[in-house]
Amino acid sequence: MNCNKEILETLWCWGKEVQVNLKDDLLLAKGYDGQTTWDIAVNNGKKEILDTLWGWVKEVQGNLKVDLLLAKGDDGLTAWN
Numbered sequence: 001m002n003c004n005k006e007i008l009e010t011l012w013c014w015g016k017e018v019q020v021n022l023k024d025d026l027l028l029a030k031g032y033d034g035q036t037t038w039d040i041a042v043n044n045g046k047k048e049i050l051d052t053l054w055g056w057v058k059e060v061q062g063n064l065k066v067d068l069l070l071a072k073g074d075d076g077l078t079a080w081n
Contacts, residue, residue, distance in 0.1 A: 005049050008037065012056060022060050027053065 015026045030036055041049040 005046075005052060008049065008052065022056070027056060027060065 012022075012026060015022055020026065028036060031040075035043075038050070038053060040046075041053065
């Protein structure tokens with residue numbers, strides 16, 4: 001699976017237009033395989049996409065930083081393990 005920055009930016013703009021819960025419905029949404037965009041970007045070495053996602057985290061200004069830093073992968077481990 002691959003990440004496309006242009007598609008992600010389009011989805012972000014649409015999400016803002018329809019006023020969805022940007023944190024849960026976009027930034028932390030999981031696909032059919034249980035992976036978030038963060039997971040896919042990391043697995044594919046897409047630092048530019050991670051930088052974009054982090055900028056959106058700052059825009060949302062929620063507790064997302066805690067959610068991301070303590071998130072567990074499919075193996076039940078955090079990035080800190």
